[in-house]
Amino acid sequence: MRTIAVVNQKGGCGKTITSINLAAFIAREQKRVLLVDMDPQGHATLGVLSGAVGSPTMYEVFVTEPGGQPTRLRHITRSVRENLDVAPSDIRLSAIPERLTGVAGRETVLAENLAEVRVRYDFAIIDCPPNVGLLTFNALRACSEAIVPMDPSFFSLHGLGKQLETFDALEKQTGHRITPRVLLTLYSGRTPFVRAVVDEIRGHLSGRHFATIIRYSVKLAEAASHGLPIAHYARYCAGYEDYQALTAEVLQQDAGSPKGERITLADVVTPTEDDDSERPLPPAVTHAGVMFTVDAPDAARVQLAGDFNDWVLDGNDMNPVGRVWKRVVKLQPGRYRYRYVVDGVWQRDPLNPAVEPSPYGGHNSILVVDEKFAE
Numbered sequence: 311m312r313t314i315a316v317v318n319q320k321g322g323c324g325k326t327i328t329s330i331n332l333a334a335f336i337a338r339e340q341k342r343v344l345l346v347d348m349d350p351q352g353h354a355t356l357g358v359l360s361g362a363v364g365s366p367t368m369y370e371v372f373v374t375e376p377g378g379q380p381t382r383l384r385h386i387t388r389s390v391r392e393n394l395d396v397a398p399s400d401i402r403l404s405a406i407p408e409r410l411t412g413v414a415g416r417e418t419v420l421a422e423n424l425a426e427v428r429v430r431y432d433f434a435i436i437d438c439p440p441n442v443g444l445l446t447f448n449a450l451r452a453c454s455e456a457i458v459p460m461d462p463s464f465f466s467l468h469g470l471g472k473q474l475e476t477f478d479a480l481e482k483q484t485g486h487r488i489t490p491r492v493l494l495t496l497y498s499g500r501t502p503f504v505r506a507v508v509d510e511i512r513g514h515l516s517g518r519h520f521a522t523i524i525r526y527s528v529k530l531a532e533a534a535s536h537g538l539p540i541a542h543y544a545r546y547c548a549g550y551e552d553y554q555a556l557t558a559e560v561l562q563q564d565a566g567s568p569k570g571e572r573i574t575l576a577d578v579v580t581p582t583e584d585d586d587s588e589r590p591l592p593p594a595v596t597h598a599g600v601m602f603t604v605d606a607p608d609a610a611r612v613q614l615a616g617d618f619n620d621w622v623l624d625g626n627d628m629n630p631v632g633r634v635w636k637r638v639v640k641l642q643p644g645r646y647r648y649r650y651v652v653d654g655v656w657q658r659d660p661l662n663p664a665v666e667p668s669p670y671g672g673h674n675s676i677l678v679v680d681e682k683f684a685e
């Protein structure tokens with residue numbers, strides 16, 4: 311089981327929206343996911359369950375009333391949908407630090423409970439509260455990876471240093487090591503300041519941030535208010551596209567491949583040119599050239615646009631093969647930007663984590679063709 315805490319002591323930077331949507335998209339990839347809500351505000355719980363939540367919640371896992379039976383994490387999980395469970399929270403969690411004052415082992419309650427369910431789930435995603443207290447410490451002791459969402463503002467840059475210091479301090483104190491990665495969220499790209507923050511992050515955090523950037527997308531807030539992840543609410547919006555790309559990036563790390571700035575053809579499988587599999591793939595080499603594949607079962611028309619065809623749509627239709635669409639292009643060695651155009655909607659390649667913001671909005675996918683694979 312991979313345990314990922316979504317943590318930043320700064321409020322309102324997209325922790326909960328990231329936890330909910332990453333958990334839901336990973337579950338759609340046939341992985342079993344537990345979303346753990348460690349915030350007394352209970353927003354992650356509300357974002358996936360509609361209606362009253364009621365007891366028991368994480369509170370009971372931490373606090374056993376005198377004479378009561380201890381409650382374990384596995385007793386409180388609720389099923390959200392196939393492959394996705396939630397361990398809910400409620401406002402009583404805010405009393406936990408006080409209730410557990412002086413209790414031995416209070417910082418490892420979550421870690422011990424998660425250890426008991428590690429064969430039931432492939433992923434645990436922990437949504438943290440916006441402060442560094444006992445609840446956040448429990449999440450950090452339980453995880454080996456952390457996603458640090460960050461909205462591009464001056465205060466965020468200031469807070470980020472402090473947040474990264476927390477991981478270092480924890481490692482010094484306890485020997486427990488966490489791999490943090492920063493995720494830019496709520497990106498509007500409109501002001502030079504925002505673009506400067508992005509450059510700063512990329513410059514200073516090489517390898518410690520996600521290539522995916524989460525754009526501002528009003529549908530994300532709308533979906534959460536209906537108790538739904540974006541994956542089950544709206545297909546054609548920036549929020550869907552971005553969290554799908556983040557999921558691909560997280561799962562790619564799972565496969566053990568190094569997190570790179572780019573995808574190269576050396577990394578991917580090489581089906582034959584007449585491959586009629588309906589499996590969506592990142593760009594792959596064939597005898598006839600580079601094969602692009604995109605999953606769009608409901609589309610009427612899909613086109614491929616990129617540097618290699620001057621972004622011209624006419625004459626660059628992809629061919630339907632079952633639920634996927636394909637097109638093979640001969641490419642010289644080099645670095646290319648491209649996008650799929652699904653029924654007129656421009657989108658990045660959801661299976662390729664390498665992207666860069668486009669000056670026209672959204673993101674372009676990046677492909678690097680190595681010498682040995684080129685025509």
Ligand SMILES: Nc1ncnc2c1ncn2[C@@H]1O[C@H](COP(=O)(O)OP(=O)(O)OP(=O)(O)O)[C@@H](O)[C@H]1O
Pocket residue numbers: 320321322323324325326327328349351353438439440495496497524525526527528530531532534549
């Ligand atoms: N990419 C986005 N586009 C538009 N709105 C967003 C996006 N991400 C988050 N929001 C909205 O911004 C607000 C804060 O997001 P969220 O609750 O995820 O932040 P948080 O870090 O969990 O906050 P807190 O620190 O209070 O727990 C919410 O209203 C949410 O719906």
Ligand SMILES: [Mg+2]
Pocket residue numbers: 325326327349353437438439
């Ligand atoms: Mg939150």
